[in-house]
Amino acid sequence: MFLSKEEERILNGEEGEVKQLALKLLVKLGEKFKAEKLIKITSVQIAGISYKTISEPGLEFIESLVNSGARVSVPAFMNPAGMDLDNWKEMGIKDEFAEKQKRIVEALKRAGVIPASTCTPYLCGLLPAKNEHLAWSESSAVIFANSVIGALTNREGGPSALASAIIGKTPYYGLHLKENRQPKLNVEFSGKIKDECDMYALAYCIAKQSKDIPYIKGVNVCDTDLLKGFGATLAAYNSLAIFHIENVTPEAKEYCNKDFCFEDKVRITDEDLEKAKEEMSEEGEEADIIMIGCPHTSAKEIAKINEMIGNKKMNKKMWIFTSKPVKILIERSNIALELEKKNVKIIADTCPVVAPIEELGIKCIVTNSGKATFYLPSTCKAKVIFMPIKEIVEKFAE
Numbered sequence: 090m091f092l093s094k095e096e097e098r099i100l101n102g103e104e105g106e107v108k109q110l111a112l113k114l115l116v117k118l119g120e121k122f123k124a125e126k127l128i129k130i131t132s133v134q135i136a137g138i139s140y141k142t143i144s145e146p147g148l149e150f151i152e153s154l155v156n157s158g159a160r161v162s163v164p165a166f167m168n169p170a171g172m173d174l175d176n177w178k179e180m181g182i183k184d185e186f187a188e189k190q191k192r193i194v195e196a197l198k199r200a201g202v203i204p205a206s207t208c209t210p211y212l213c214g215l216l217p218a219k220n221e222h223l224a225w226s227e228s229s230a231v232i233f234a235n236s237v238i239g240a241l242t243n244r245e246g247g248p249s250a251l252a253s254a255i256i257g258k259t260p261y262y263g264l265h266l267k268e269n270r271q272p273k274l275n276v277e278f279s280g281k282i283k284d285e286c287d288m289y290a291l292a293y294c295i296a297k298q299s300k301d302i303p304y305i306k307g308v309n310v311c312d313t314d315l316l317k318g319f320g321a322t323l324a325a326y327n328s329l330a331i332f333h334i335e336n337v338t339p340e341a342k343e344y345c346n347k348d349f350c351f352e353d354k355v356r357i358t359d360e361d362l363e364k365a366k367e368e369m370s371e372e373g374e375e376a377d378i379i380m381i382g383c384p385h386t387s388a389k390e391i392a393k394i395n396e397m398i399g400n401k402k403m404n405k406k407m408w409i410f411t412s413k414p415v416k417i418l419i420e421r422s423n424i425a426l427e428l429e430k431k432n433v434k435i436i437a438d439t440c441p442v443v444a445p446i447e448e449l450g451i452k453c454i455v456t457n458s459g460k461a462t463f464y465l466p467s468t469c470k471a472k473v474i475f476m477p478i479k480e481i482v483e484k485f486a487e
C-alpha cells in the first residue's frame with residue numbers, strides 16, 4: 090500500500106506510540122483488502138461503546154489507549170451506550186454496570202469523541218454531504234450515509250473507527266470506490282407501502298433473497314424516517330451497507346437507464362410482505378413493554394407518536410429511544426411532559442439492543458422496528474411482536 094512521507098513517519102513512531110498503533114491497524118486493514126492508499130475522512134462514528142457488548146477487555150483497551158494520549162483528529166461521534174447516561178437508574182440499570190459504562194464514555198470524551206451516543210448522528214449535528222468520505226461503524230448509520238446521503242463509508246469495526254478518528258484517514262477500498270457501489274440485483278416491487286412495517290418487510294424480503302446491492306423499483310414513498318428504518322433492517326438481515334431506490338436515493342439515477350445490466354432480478358409483491366411480517370413477529374405472546382426507536386427516533390417521529398396517542402394513555406409501558414440532542418429538543422417543547430403523563434418515557438443515549446434488557450426481566454417486546462426483530466431474540470433473549478405504531482397505539486392506548 091502506498092504511504093505518504095508523513096504516514097511513514099507516523100508508522101516509524103515519530104509521532105508517538107498511539108498514532109503508530111492506530112496507523113498500523115489501518116495499514117493492516119488496507120493490505121487485507123488490497124487498498125492502494127489511505128484517504129482523508131471528514132468524520133467518524135464509533136460503535137462498540139456499550140459495556141454490554143465490549144465488556145471488560147473493551148473498557149481496558151479504550152482506557153489504556155486514551156491514557157496513552159489518544160486524541161481524535163476529525164469530528165467523531167459515539168454510538169449508543171448501554172444505558173441512558175443521565176437517567177440510568179430509572180431504567181433499572183445496576184450500579185456496577187453503570188460505573189463501567191461511565192468509564193468507557195468518560196475515556197472517549199477525554200479523547201475528544203462527542204458523546205451524542207446515537208446511531209443517527211445525521212439527525213443531531215453530524216450530517217455529511219454527498220461524496221464525503223467517512224469512517225462510520227454502526228450498520229444502520231453506515232447504510233443511511235451511503236444510500237440516502239450518498240456519502241462514502243465502509244462499515245468499520247469499533248477499533249478501526251477509533252484508529253481512523255486518531256489518524257483522520259481510512260484505507261481506500263470497498264464502498265469508497267464508485268465501482269463497488271453499483272447495484273447487481275434488480276428488485277421490482279409491485280405492492281404498496283402502507284406503513285413502516287411494510288417498508289421494513291420489503292427490506293426483509295430483499296435481504297432473504299440476495300446479498301447483492303439492490304436497485305429497487307416501485308416504492309411509492311420517500312420519507313427520511315422510513316428510509317432509516319428500511320436500511321437498518323436490510324443491514325441487519327444481510328449485512329448490506331448500501332441500497333438504491335429509483336427516484337428516491339441520490340445515486341439511483343446513475344443506474345436507471347435501460348442499458349444498465351443487472352446480474353439478477355426478483356419480484357416482490359404485497360403477499361410477500363404479509364408473509365414476511367408474519368415471520369418477523371411472534372404470535373400469541375403477552376408483551377412486557379413497547380420499545381420504539383431502533384434506529385433512534387427523530388424529533389418528528391416522537392411528535393407524531395404524541396399526536397397519535399392524543400388524550401389517551403398507554404396501558405402498557407412504552408420506551409422511546411433517541412439521542413440526547415433530540416431528547417433535549419423534545420423536552421424544550423411540552424411533548425416530553427405530555428408523553429410522561431401518557432405512560433411513555435423517552436430514553437436517551439442507548440437502545441433496545443445494546444442495553445442489558447435481558448437483565449431487566451423483559452421477555453417480550455412490542456416494536457415497529459424491523460432491525461429489532463432480528464437482534465432482540467438473539468442479543469436480548471426477548472420475543473418480539475412486530476406491528477406499526479398506528480396499530481400499537483390503537484391496541485394499547487385507552
Ligand code: F3S
Nearest residue numbers: 208229383384440442
Ligand atoms: Fe441503533 Fe441500537 Fe437499533 S444502535 S439501529 S437503536 S440496535
